[in-house]
Amino acid sequence: MIPIMFADIIDDSQDLVRFEKIYHEYRSKMLYRAKCILGDSYEAEDAVHDAFIGIARNIKTVCSITDQRDLFYYLMRSAENAANSHMRKVKRYRVHIPLELTQDIPDDCFWETLSTKLAYEELVNIISALPEKYREVLYYHFVLELTIKEVASSLGIKLSTAKQRLVRGKQQLIMAIEREGRFHYGID
């Protein structure tokens, strides 16, 4: 008997090959993040499995991600979101959003604001300070260049929720820049 590597036979879908590669390469790291949230190995495994179900459903989106750093973030967020879903639900309170904050900022204006109003390091710091639920939507939409529908599917949230978080995420980022005293966008 000679030890040798072998390979499974699958259909000719490159997506499936990619899925299995991701599974082999990242399952341990995804488990690590899930366990940080859940504190239990078995629950973390369940969360990781749920995360992979979501990844499988969105495999076309995942395969479109070419930058390894982007893929890493996507997978970590998948694991964390799955872990959070496993946690006990907490009571949520409705937060009144002032009417002016529901105004959406067009993407091109948003890009221009981010590009021209801050230095690089200042922008990094402000993005770091954003709440995760807004930052991830902004990341998926502007860095991974996913449509809002793809963002919703990837995060396992409703389309309306994704839209809402995108709008509020842009608003929050602009407001954070305003607080830096750099400029006034015009939200009164």
Add this chain to the structure above:
Amino acid sequence: MALTKEEVREAFREAVAKDYADVPPKDEIEHEFSPEFYAKMNALIEEQRRGSWRLLNRQTRRALVVAAIMTVSLLLTACSPKLREALVELVVTVYETFVELQADTNNPDLRTEIETIYDLSPIPDGFEMVTREWIAPHMIRSTYENDEGYRIIIMQSSVALHNGTADAEYSTVLSTTVNGIDIIWGYSKDYSSANLIYDGYYFRIIYYGTIPQIEFETLVSSLLLLN
């Protein structure tokens, strides 16, 4: 000086990277995945191969009792049309925890479609065929089950159109030659597989359950021509 769009994207990447700076390298993460996790993931991967998002029914792990004595038979050369020699070269790319395998598509002996269907004979005691389906013009899959929920899956495909990956981190991988045919075996908890190229086709036989190695080898050797 204005930032470019790519610089803005880099700012996002740098910002989120801080959240995961504590994630250690894969090799430093001490965790042994449970058999249940592997079973669920194998089922999920198998579902992807079927092109469906539904999960398979989960199989309870039990010890296998095999009463049948398989007859080792590879009499194909005596009772079948002239067979193509297995001259397929496989390109194997070895990564740290898995292997990617691709057939040499320049080989003229590769088949591009299935002309002859191979099958187990005899079918192991207690098992019966539940499905035989064409996954694609170049791939056919036969599934057998017994009353306890154990499954045997035989996939036959034309080699020219296939590639794949395999877990090499948690499986024992072996190679033998049976009646002149090289077979690559994979053994892990509750999952046994065999991969071979014969008559220009690529075969993969999977046993979901616990089966003694010698009995699985006998089962694989019983592959015969289906008339």
